[in-house]
Amino acid sequence: MKSHLAAALTGLSLALSAALIAHAQAPASAAPAAAPAVQPVVLRAAHLFDGRSGRVTSPGLVVVQGDRIIGVGASAPLPANARVIDLGEATLLPGFIDAHTHIASDHDDDWAQGFYENMLRFPVEQSFHAARNARLTLDAGFTTVREVGAPDFVDVALRNAINGGLVEGPRMLVAGHAIGSTGGHCDASPFPPDRVKPVGTLEGVCNGAEQCRVAVREQMKYGADLIKICASGGVLSEADPVDVPQLTPDELKAIIGEAHTWGRKVAAHSHGDLAAKQAVEAGVDSIEHGSFLTSSTLQLMKQKGTYLVPTRMTQVWVVAKADSYPPKIGAKARAAGEAHTKMFKEALRIGVPIALGTDAAVYPHGMNAQEFGDMVDLGMSPSTALLTSSQGSAKLLGVDGETGTLEVGKFADVVAVPGDVLQNIRATEKPVLVMKQGKVVRGGE
Structure with missing residues (x-):
């Protein structure tokens, strides 16, 4: 028995050796062919806003190889085999960045109808939405x-x-469930x-510092890139006053400290000043909405480098639609909208760092660029409004080393x-071309 086994193993060893020798002696032509080089793309337009200088230059030129920019400006060398897309009398800008969206949720002009439809959907169905x-x-x-x-x-x-390339959409940084207290926004x-x-820490509802740490850890466990908290009441929730604090200082410190320890930033929904x-004071990275912020709080934000994400267009939207909401919500919408106008102008005067964010889903998705014009309507210059995306949101999200400006690399x-675009900021609402990481996803025919 042993001799038969030894003979079989010897035969197998000889066969494997022969196969290895044959493979080593195979001609070089048997190697897999190299992948074809990606054709460079040249974008031409009359103007260019690079997202850093704050100026428009002419003419506009951006050279793209693969997913990266390899040349910017009229003097950039043009690859001989490039595909040229001539956009004529247009402005090239960095892809816009929205620091406050709810893409995973839907907008419905009928607030109550939309609320209950969303409640009745299975998560898989909502994923298609x-x-x-x-x-x-x-x-x-x-x-x-x-x-x-x-x-x-x-x-x-x-x-x-x-x-994973299964669907097309923007690059996303996500929070999982927003974190707040029982009965809060x-x-x-x-x-x-x-x-x-009733929901618990997995769904972001916590009471006391230790529970709030658990809620943060659970969001991160299941994939959160950042942490969102509800520091005050909200407009589009029925049970809570809009300006009342909903997390204690100890809870805030626990949430923010835990998130920062894990390298995550924290965004705080807060209409209320306190x-x-x-x-x-607890070290949050941004205040979202900020309707009732006072001058002293805005000064503190400037001192600490805390960003304001004003979501101005949502204020405009809910005030216009206030009569269509339940009475409690409509009243909060009017109060917050009126206060927000004064707050925004004061933030501009003080020089608080501002990042563009829109609260998409409060209004129909795809209207996000209205935010640029709505900020200009309150006294911000068109150039500064554009920079709230390319500089403000890019830095707040921590992606300014990779995107936000039209620069080589x-x-x-x-x-x-x-x-x-500096002559008509509302042109941002009508893009003629969109390219994400080197791929044209709109226009360019």
Whole structure:
């Protein structure tokens, strides 16, 4: 028996040796062919806003190889075999960045109808809605977004699907569930508890510092790139006053400290002044909305480098639609909208760092660029408004080393809009070309 086994093993060894020798002697032509080189792309236009200088230069030229920019400006060398896309009387800009979206959720003009439809959908079904919203956002020129709260980790799934090439959408940084206290803006609506089970830390609802640490860790465990908190009440929630603090200083310190330890930034929803001040003192990275912020809190934000994400267009939207909301919500919308106008002008005067964010889903997805014009309507210059995306949002999200400006070595995230954008900021709402990481996703025919 042993001799037969030894003979078999010897035969197998000889066969393997012969196969290895044959492979080593195979001609070089048997090696797999190299992948063909990606054709360079040249984008031409009458104007260029690089996102750093704050100026428009003419003519505009961006040279792209693969997913990166390899040349910018009229003197950039042109590859001989490049595909040239001539956009005529247009402005080339960095792909827009929205620091406050809810792509994983839907907008509905009928607030109550939309609320209950969303409640009744399975997460898998909602993922298809989210993919549609992502494509609308990308087509609007937004190549990077921050998703600041979504149910059922739909935002994590959408980010992964986009990164895996399964669906088209902007690059996403996601928060998982927003974190807040029982009964607050980040909690579920006050359904009868015997019919709808109250949510807990996995869904972002926590009370006390230790529970709040758990909630942060759970969001990160399941894929959150950042942490979103509800420091004060909200407009589009029925049970809570809009300006009341909803997290204690100890809870804020626990959340922010834990997130920062893990290298995650923290965004704080806060209409109320005291809630925002406490969050800033605890080290939060940005205040979202900020309707009732006072001069002293805005001064503190400037001192600490805390960003304001004003979501101005949402204020405009909810005030215009206030009569269509339930009475409690309509009243909060009017109060917050009036205060927000004064706050924004004061923030401009003080020089608080501002990052563009829109609160997409409060309004229909794909309208995000209205934010530029709405900020200009309150006294911001067109150039500064554009810089709230290319400088403000890019730095707040921590992606300014990769995108946000048209510079050699960065991702080829490019938008083209009609005419001279500094002469007509509303042109940002009508992009004629969108390129994300070197791929043209809109226009360019």
